[in-house]
Amino acid sequence: MLTIGKLGEAAGVKVPTIRYYEQIGLLPPPDRSAGNQRLYGQRARDRLAFIRHARELGFPLEAIRDLLSLSDRPDQSCAAADSIARAQLAATRARIARLRALEAELERMIGQCAHGTISDCRVIEVLGDHAQCRHDHDPAVAEPAA
Amino acid sequence: MLTIGKLGEAAGVKVPTIRYYEQIGLLPPPDRSAGNQRLYGQRARDRLAFIRHARELGFPLEAIRDLLSLSDRPDQSCAAADSIARAQLAATRARIARLRALEAELERMIGQCAHGTISDCRVIEVLGDHAQCRHDHDPAVAEPAA
DNA sequence: TCTTGAACCTATAGTTGCTAGAGACATTAG
């Protein structure tokens, strides 16, 4: 049996975060010691590792909740898990494309700066001009918290 | 002149968000109508569009503040602008690198999905086992909200 | 001109995903 500290160490998650996950129902309430301290087993460790890993990949907690509920019912189709992952992939690619545009502009600015001219900073134009957008601003596709 | 609603529509930003940006000093207080309603011009529109795009790229508001200062003070010393731009470029490249690693792993996860049942779903399995990761994803560099 | 309804105003509280503190109890090493 693991104390909360050992569990956090094993899964790479901070202690208050574990208690937070319990509070919001992502982790089931564990058994307690005689002195009321949480005691975890292997299943909790696996579940927490899963959550951590998914968080690192940018899945929001609600998506993780869905994924966990999927794995609790192993006879169902994989399609739901697949679509959650695909949505995450699409969001990731969209971000990369935008960041490349910004990278190019910052490089250009720094190059000009080397020549002593910063009076024509076009960062705002590059990032601010709606017309230069490659992607539609579909609010439904807007990035959620990660 | 644009009312706050029209401005929000034009820039793709919700009205309360605009007021919030003003409150924290990202947008200057605009002129007001006789009846105390905010009135914005073209510059405010460009600035807001810039903020929105930068937020979509995952820049924290503090970084956006720095980027805006590049265009707010075009005659400031080249050294200051250069260091801000370089810092943002480094941050941008780090984000790109990380997102590409995530992209690769998500692709791999999805590619392995045999469209069977959850019990042999690779997505769930990969998420549960960090050892299957080809890429290290440093939790300290976890993606912030975007 | 009057009226109605949408858009605006301020201020406050709630959201997500944590993180940090306070003050008290439990466990463990020496």
Place this chain on the structure above:
DNA sequence: CTAATGTCTCTAGCAACTATAGGTTCAAGA
């Protein structure tokens, strides 16, 4: 046995919004 460390609950704070309440202004139609 004692001191140090770990844990407990609870509350408050962070970023970056978002929503609500209760009131005011504006633009357009009758």
